[in-house]
Amino acid sequence: MLKQLIAVTSLLFASVAAHANTLTVEFELPSFTTGDYHKPYVAIWAESKAQNQTLLLWHLTKRKEDKWLVDIRRWWRKQGRYGDTPDGVTGATKGPGKYSETLDVGELSQFKLFIEVVREDGGRSLLKTPIDFSDNQERYHLNADKEIGAVTIIKGK
Template identity: 55%
Template structure:
């Protein structure tokens, strides 16, 4: 009887350990207004990486059948874009200058690198990243602005 009870408790605890709480990751960023003769809305990609594994989270692009400019998101293209046949599942149209906030759930990893890449057709390119630890007491991460992207704030809640 004790063996059966112990086995049931062990099985239940092992089963519950597979249920990890998903971390909600909120990414607030700005697309700055750039003074140029011909301004084209930028492409934006957000994804997470843990070692060699990548998880696509968002892509803003023109959404044409043959979108030749997606490869301008160079790191995203090398890691995810050229291999992913289902890129439309997380895409949206390009957006102009302004403040944006996007939320994602990451339940696969406790630590990962979060990437945000922005590129404009015939314009500039920016790639920013930060190491995220969902078990750490730090819940806000700040990434300084670059040419094509303003300040980025990442907020993690469990």
């Protein structure tokens, strides 16, 4: 009986995992030589015809309410103001460096991926690309912008 329960549970987890799509997003936050440097806010989200889904959000987590989230303009208009960002995708701001984040997009298979980076007393960068899990393209490359270095996106399952 226990072996059957373990087998059924394993099949259920395998079934769920088989439908979950992931993306690995590799990017760099550049270093700036300014006296008053502020770590940037970073938002990564997916927009499809059916839904918008926040995948990553780095912001000030010291306060319950972060009044500066509205500065991530596109993300705020599409997702943030509705207040349904799951806690598991949020984290504190990070300084200059290279980052690699694996993001769970669930069952989304065709969508636009957006990456928005905003820095107080700095600039704003918004990068986007269509992602389609039904095609053979495994990697996507986005050119660097003022607040973010070149981005590589790798599809996974």
